[in-house]
Amino acid sequence: MSRPVDAKNPLQRLATLLTRLPGIGEKSALRLALFLVRADGEYVQALGAAISAIHGQLRLCSVCCDICSDEVCERCRDPRRDRRLLCVLAQPQDRMAIERAGVYHGLYHVLHGVLDPLAGIGPGELRIEELLRRLRADEVEEIIVATSPNVEGDATALYLAKLLRPLGVRVTRIASGVAVGGELEYADMSTLSRALSDRRAL
Amino acid sequence: MRIERLSVRDFRNFEAGELQLGRRFTVLHGENGAGKTNLLEALYLVSTLRSFRVAELGPLVRQGAAEARVELQGHDPRVDLSSNLAVHLLRGERSVRRLAIADGKVIRAALDFYGRARAILFTPEDLGVLRGSPGGRRNFLDRVLFARERAHIADIQSYEKLLRSRNQVLRDQGTNSPSEPLLETYEAGLAATGARIWTRRERLLDQLRATFMAVFSQIHGAERRASLAYLTRLNVPDEAEREGALSDELARRRRDDLIRGITTVGPHRDDLEIRLDGHDVGEFASQGQTRALILAFKIAELRAARDLSGEPPLLLLDDVSSELDPQRNAQLFQALTEDAGQCVLTTTAPGYVHLGDAADTAYVEVSGGTLRALRSPL
Numbered sequence: 001m002s003r004p005v006d007a008k009n010p011l012q013r014l015a016t017l018l019t020r021l022p023g024i025g026e027k028s029a030l031r032l033a034l035f036l037v038r039a040d041g042e043y044v045q046a047l048g049a050a051i052s053a054i055h056g057q058l059r060l061c062s063v064c065c066d067i068c069s070d071e072v073c074e075r076c077r078d079p080r081r082d083r084r085l086l087c088v089l090a091q092p093q094d095r096m097a098i099e100r101a102g103v104y105h106g107l108y109h110v111l112h113g114v115l116d117p118l119a120g121i122g123p124g125e126l127r128i129e130e131l132l133r134r135l136r137a138d139e140v141e142e143i144i145v146a147t148s149p150n151v152e153g154d155a156t157a158l159y160l161a162k163l164l165r166p167l168g169v170r171v172t173r174i175a176s177g178v179a180v181g182g183e184l185e186y187a188d189m190s191t192l193s194r195a196l197s198d199r200r201a202l
Numbered sequence: 203m204r205i206e207r208l209s210v211r212d213f214r215n216f217e218a219g220e221l222q223l224g225r226r227f228t229v230l231h232g233e234n235g236a237g238k239t240n241l242l243e244a245l246y247l248v249s250t251l252r253s254f255r256v257a258e259l260g261p262l263v264r265q266g267a268a269e270a271r272v273e274l275q276g277h278d279p280r281v282d283l284s285s286n287l288a289v290h291l292l293r294g295e296r297s298v299r300r301l302a303i304a305d306g307k308v309i310r311a312a313l314d315f316y317g318r319a320r321a322i323l324f325t326p327e328d329l330g331v332l333r334g335s336p337g338g339r340r341n342f343l344d345r346v347l348f349a350r351e352r353a354h355i356a357d358i359q360s361y362e363k364l365l366r367s368r369n370q371v372l373r374d375q376g377t378n379s380p381s382e383p384l385l386e387t388y389e390a391g392l393a394a395t396g397a398r399i400w401t402r403r404e405r406l407l408d409q410l411r412a413t414f415m416a417v418f419s420q421i422h423g424a425e426r427r428a429s430l431a432y433l434t435r436l437n438v439p440d441e442a443e444r445e446g447a448l449s450d451e452l453a454r455r456r457r458d459d460l461i462r463g464i465t466t467v468g469p470h471r472d473d474l475e476i477r478l479d480g481h482d483v484g485e486f487a488s489q490g491q492t493r494a495l496i497l498a499f500k501i502a503e504l505r506a507a508r509d510l511s512g513e514p515p516l517l518l519l520d521d522v523s524s525e526l527d528p529q530r531n532a533q534l535f536q537a538l539t540e541d542a543g544q545c546v547l548t549t550t551a552p553g554y555v556h557l558g559d560a561a562d563t564a565y566v567e568v569s570g571g572t573l574r575a576l577r578s579p580l
Contacts, residue, residue, distance in 0.1 A: 117368075158387045189352050
């Protein structure tokens with residue numbers, strides 16, 4: 001039950017706006033708003049400015065569709081990256097996770113979603129046209145599909161493979177199975193089953 | 203686990219009750235509405251963490267009570283020690299929280315609790331399965347498989363999602379340009395999971411068939427022959443070829459499926475077929491024959507589970523003997539007596555029960571939420 005919001009009360013107005021953020025409920029929103037009331041003015045000004053800037057200054061890279069602040073993102077511009085490898089991901093945060101690991105030095109492509117006809121997301125809703133355009137121009141030799149290993153992620157990977165293989169490019173899928181450093185006995189049944197069926201020779 | 207005692211507190215119509223189970227048979231008798239089936243529900247709850255009557259567990263907590271408790275005291279033959287299993291249902295603001303406790307320790311993952319006191323259930327509702335829809339019969343088979351193979355649950359869930367996705371794509375084709383690769387994508391997933399589901403169901407029936415036929419003729423007499431078959435549009439005896447066959451058939455039917463907007467082949471269209479002398483049971487079998495067929499299936503399931511784990515599951519029979527004639531009823535109890543497991547059954551008429559007053563049988567009278575142990579059958 002939400003009480004009627006007093007629009008003239010700045011604290012309540014801020015708290016109400018904050019509840020729209022993912023993972024923030026009414027109590028958390030009020031706590032955050034009260035924190036900002038007590039925080040020093042400089043920080044609050046900077047936070048406000050950062051929030052205002054986010055829409056005006058951020059856009060999608062015209063090559064890989066990742067979120068960036070320029071026409072072409074820094075990874076697509078970087079001449080040291082391996083342009084023969086292209087890793088396809090569902091969301092910008094997936095790209096950030098792989099980048100943080102620091103083990104991959106090829107290029108990226110962000111689809112901004114996965115195929116899910118039940119949610120009205122077909123190929124036309126994903127950045128697949130942009131991906132095909134890159135293949136015509138670039139020197140890509142292998143596409144690594146790194147969508148999550150669930151029904152939607154697997155379908156997206158399979159669909160891309162069907163679409164891309166006829167173009168003469170090698171399409172691979174990231175492996176899935178038992179977590180590295182984890183204990184086998186704690187792995188769930190589906191993971192173990194996938195790990196066994198996708199086993200490989202030593 | 204061999205169960206020695208069932209205790210309930212604030213469960214359905216029981217404020218507090220304790221039931222000493224017979225080493226083999228426990229006969230619960232009493233009038234309709236006395237609470238006999240509630241006790242089977244309590245046993246089933248500890249076995250599966252579910253109810254066979256309601257989806258949400260709220261109604262299991264006695265009206266006005268905040269918490270229901272069910273506890274089983276038994277003997278675990280694997281370690282030759284006494285063992286205690288309990289389920290507490292805590293009424294919350296919106297839903298009921300379920301707490302599973304094994305030997306005093308809270309077990310958080312439901313999967314780790316299942317299988318400690320395995321049970322097979324027969325209720326009069328099962329009789330509707332033979333006359334009902336093919337979907338009901340597929341569920342009937344899948345529930346047996348869920349108890350045996352956890353992977354089957356995951357496959358059924360994936361299959362349903364893939365199926366709804368392909369159907370959605372088929373319907374979207376009217377407005378968009380046709381996308382063969384998109385349909386092929388879902389067909390590949392449907393063929394792979396579908397073949398696994400198909401094979402598990404066929405293997406289950408192959409395993410149950412001989413016992414099913416033997417037990418049916420034992421209960422009903424040898425003059426009629428029962429048969430058990432898995433009906434599927436594709437005839438592919440070789441398990442390894444099923445995925446390819448499903449995939450080809452899905453592709454072949456794509457044009458028809460586009461017009462109808464549904465997927466017309468796969469394990470979601472298959473059926474379990476039980477026949478009597480080659481006749482369709484839904485049309486020809488009497489109430490008594492139907493009952494004998496379902497009971498034969500349940501006893502076959504019980505024996506298969508015993509062969510698999512070395513320990514027979516608990517058999518729960520709700521209102522078991524009301525439609526069999528006296529001779530067939532006696533033959534049913536003959537069949538039951540041959541199976542070494544424990545069995546709890548309910549009846550309004552203890553005269554139907556042919557177990558004698560053997561030391562391994564407990565007779566309990568249930569009335570208005572109270573329990574009274576009797577020395578011998580009425």
